[in-house]
Amino acid sequence: MSKCHQSDTDSDMDSPYRKILSPVSSLKGVGKVIAGEFRKRGVQTVYDLLYVLPRSYQDRRKFVPIHQVSSGETALIKGKIVELRRVRLRYRTMIEMLVGNEKGIISARWMGAPQYLFRFRKGEEIVLFGRFRTSMKMLETYHPEIIEAGDEYEIGRLVPVYSEIEGISQRRIRRIVMDAINRFTQDLEDPLPTMIREARQLPELSEAIKEAHFPYESRPEDLRIRRSPAQRRLIFDEFFMLQLALALKRSKASHERGIAFGIQGMEEIYRSLPFKLTGAQTRVIQEIMRDMSRPFPMNRLLQGDVGCGKTVVALIAAWVVVRNGYQVAFMAPTQLLAEQHYLSTVELTRRMNLKAALLISGMGSHADEVRDRARQGDIDILIGTHALIQESVKFHKLGLAIIDEQHRFGVAQRAVLKQKGISPDVLTMTATPIPRTLGLTLYGDLDISVIDELPPGRKPIQTKLFHERDRSKVYAMLRDEIDKGRQAYVVYPLIEKSEKMDLKDATHMAEELRGVLPDFHIGLIHGRMPLDQREGAMEAFKKGAIDILVSTTVIEVGIDIPNATIMVIENAERFGLSQIHQLRGRVRRSVYPSKCLLLASYRKTGEARRRLGVIEKTTDGFRIAEEDLAIRGPGEFLGERQSGFYQFRVANLMRDAEILSEAREGAFRLVEGDPGLAHRTYNILRELFGGGQGHWDEFVDVA
Ligand code: ADP
Ligand code: MG
Numbered sequence: 001m002s003k004c005h006q007s008d009t010d011s012d013m014d015s016p017y018r019k020i021l022s023p024v025s026s027l028k029g030v031g032k033v034i035a036g037e038f039r040k041r042g043v044q045t046v047y048d049l050l051y052v053l054p055r056s057y058q059d060r061r062k063f064v065p066i067h068q069v070s071s072g073e074t075a076l077i078k079g080k081i082v083e084l085r086r087v088r089l090r091y092r093t094m095i096e097m098l099v100g101n102e103k104g105i106i107s108a109r110w111m112g113a114p115q116y117l118f119r120f121r122k123g124e125e126i127v128l129f130g131r132f133r134t135s136m137k138m139l140e141t142y143h144p145e146i147i148e149a150g151d152e153y154e155i156g157r158l159v160p161v162y163s164e165i166e167g168i169s170q171r172r173i174r175r176i177v178m179d180a181i182n183r184f185t186q187d188l189e190d191p192l193p194t195m196i197r198e199a200r201q202l203p204e205l206s207e208a209i210k211e212a213h214f215p216y217e218s219r220p221e222d223l224r225i226r227r228s229p230a231q232r233r234l235i236f237d238e239f240f241m242l243q244l245a246l247a248l249k250r251s252k253a254s255h256e257r258g259i260a261f262g263i264q265g266m267e268e269i270y271r272s273l274p275f276k277l278t279g280a281q282t283r284v285i286q287e288i289m290r291d292m293s294r295p296f297p298m299n300r301l302l303q304g305d306v307g308c309g310k311t312v313v314a315l316i317a318a319w320v321v322v323r324n325g326y327q328v329a330f331m332a333p334t335q336l337l338a339e340q341h342y343l344s345t346v347e348l349t350r351r352m353n354l355k356a357a358l359l360i361s362g363m364g365s366h367a368d369e370v371r372d373r374a375r376q377g378d379i380d381i382l383i384g385t386h387a388l389i390q391e392s393v394k395f396h397k398l399g400l401a402i403i404d405e406q407h408r409f410g411v412a413q414r415a416v417l418k419q420k421g422i423s424p425d426v427l428t429m430t431a432t433p434i435p436r437t438l439g440l441t442l443y444g445d446l447d448i449s450v451i452d453e454l455p456p457g458r459k460p461i462q463t464k465l466f467h468e469r470d471r472s473k474v475y476a477m478l479r480d481e482i483d484k485g486r487q488a489y490v491v492y493p494l495i496e497k498s499e500k501m502d503l504k505d506a507t508h509m510a511e512e513l514r515g516v517l518p519d520f521h522i523g524l525i526h527g528r529m530p531l532d533q534r535e536g537a538m539e540a541f542k543k544g545a546i547d548i549l550v551s552t553t554v555i556e557v558g559i560d561i562p563n564a565t566i567m568v569i570e571n572a573e574r575f576g577l578s579q580i581h582q583l584r585g586r587v588r589r590s591v592y593p594s595k596c597l598l599l600a601s602y603r604k605t606g607e608a609r610r611r612l613g614v615i616e617k618t619t620d621g622f623r624i625a626e627e628d629l630a631i632r633g634p635g636e637f638l639g640e641r642q643s644g645f646y647q648f649r650v651a652n653l654m655r656d657a658e659i660l661s662e663a664r665e666g667a668f669r670l671v672e673g674d675p676g677l678a679h680r681t682y683n684i685l686r687e688l689f690g691g692g693q694g695h696w697d698e699f700v701d702v703a
Contacts, residue, residue: 051649054160067104071134107140191684202233238651239663246444247671258297280453298425304451306585322380326399330383333408359384389416433621435629437653459593486565510550520547565594572598573608
């Protein structure tokens with residue numbers, strides 16, 4: 001659960017939420033032990049508790065007459081105990097209770113509950129809630145809930161069912177929540193401006209909280225799909241607050257002073273390129289140039305599949321910056337990638353008279369020289385890994401920070417790079433397409449450019465799924481391709497045999513492949529290998545001295561070897577679709593037709609087969625991303641950002657996309673009309689967002 005509502009910070013003292021931020025232990029019936037269990041679930045305050053909505057609701061609005069209960073029905077019944085007895089089974093005791101009246105009788109049974117013999121008496125009236133089914137002509141129910149007659153929390157209403165919490169019964173949770181509602185929501189002011197609320201027919205906040213937990217007016221069918229007005233209101237809220245924080249952040253950034261770069265003479269740059277830019281590249285460059293020429297810092301994300309030509313676009317932006325007398329920092333997540341960017345830069349800028357340098361760890365005293373030159377302004381483009389954000393790295397005049405595969409870096413790391421200049425422009429790049437809903441959440445304050453076109457001449461990639469037992473066919477295809485003079489990647493998910501998971505490890509499989517394909521050169525590269533060995537293997541592969549490069553996912557980003565045209569992905573069922581899509585991008589760069597062969601264990605009808613089928617059929621990264629989000633949730637896309645990502649309490653990005661759009665629109669329109677939230681209807685919002693973004697800050701700090 002999110003970290004944003006703590007009970008013990010001074011800054012909350014003036015907040016309208018102050019009271020509701022009391023610790024859960026201030027509720028009736030919550031002692032140390034229960035508070036501890038709640039804490040394990042991320043529930044610390046009354047507010048936290050109220051925002052854990054019921055998982056489902058039981059319909060106990062009416063008693064079903066016993067003779068009308070049908071088999072398969074879950075029902076609330078009331079009747080006299082006609083018989084109460086112990087049934088001895090081989091190992092355990094069962095208590096059977098016959099309950100009914102003149103019109104019908106049911107049998108209720110409990111295993112191992114001998115105390116019921118003493119707790120209840122024949123002739124007594126009892127209320128049961130359970131699922132009934134007919135067996136040997138009699139309706140029976142196992143372990144029904146026994147409810148005290150006249151218990152107003154439990155009878156005569158839709159009763160909330162919460163996610164199970166160790167050692168706390170549903171009954172108990174309900175009482176605690178009811179106490180929280182009664183004592184803490186009465187004077188809760190609604191931060192949502194009335195106009196926004198009424199335009200969408202959303203109930204007022206305290207009413208919504210109450211109705212979402214203990215529904216009176218909501219329809220069960222709406223509740224089931226989380227669309228009762230109360231639920232909609234709370235989902236809307238959550239999106240709205242986050243979007244408002246994003247809108248405020250963006251509005252603030254657009255008032256910050258930045259560098260207005262001169263962008264004349266683009267034609268000259270285009271002419272010196274070894275190829276013609278694609279339409280998508282040209283469009284994206286125009287978007288970037290528009291930002292760069294304005295006197296505000298650019299904060300733009302460039303999305304596009306591997307190989308679509310993002311690096312070139314970034315380098316063109318870099319060139320403009322250098323021509324204006326500023327420096328560029330270009331940061332990539334791995335050494336391999338940094339080196340490759342360095343080489344492309346040198347290659348592309350040969351005619352541009354730019355000074356590029358590489359800074360990665362392990363460069364020894366040469367690094368000092370590079371740092372000195374960067375500080376003195378003698379390097380135009382400094383390309384590197386995390387080494388760039390070391391304190392010792394200084395720039396004379398940093399104008400642009402480029403961050404490749406930005407999701408691999410944490411928020412703080414990106415911020416450090418930016419702080420090496422004075423409000424430099426920032427261009428982040430990613431080859432992982434992000435589903436739209438997630439993008440609006442993660443990058444809601446960024447401008448986004450998308451390259452949705454590959455450079456011409458690329459042959460489409462053919463992706464084919466093989467079952468483990470067709471392994472020999474895959475080997476035959478590998479052999480075929482290499483006989484044609486091409487090279488291959490074989491990718492494994494892990495590097496060592498783990499006892500729990502029977503993944504084949506790369507080391508082991510490299511050996512096996514050497515046995516199966518003895519006449520080929522097989523190399524190995526994995527993350528735990530010393531760097532020089534890894535680079536040695538990469539170098540040999542580049543030169544063609546290695547035919548098949550067996551690797552773990554360290555090759556995931558950025559490698560560019562046009563002669564490598566076939567990739568085998570082992571244990572494909574263990575990868576996320578987006579990851580497979582990224583991986584296969586490695587062999588999509590060639591002018592030769594390329595193939596991606598997925599080896600997987602799956603059942604014919606199973607989920608894994610269906611999922612992998614998606615990747616077989618489409619190369620549309622966004623489509624694949626949506627599928628990943630639906631199946632595996634947002635974790636797949638978050639990378640290191642996970643820690644700072646706002647974990648929604650009631651909203652769900654997959655289920656509630658349309659509410660997100662509405663909330664975003666509302667929030668952005670509000671800020672556009674009143675960036676200072678000055679109007680009196682925004683009083684509570686203004687307090688909550690404390691001039692800046694208040695405690696929402698950490699979730700929207702995306703730069
Ligand atoms: P990305 O960074 O998006 O993965 P790159 O910028 O590395 O892609 O481009 C992949 C390859 O395609 C590089 O070899 C690059 O030189 C080449 N390339 C980029 N744009 C074009 C283009 N418009 N026409 C032809 N080749 C291109
Ligand atoms: Mg790239």
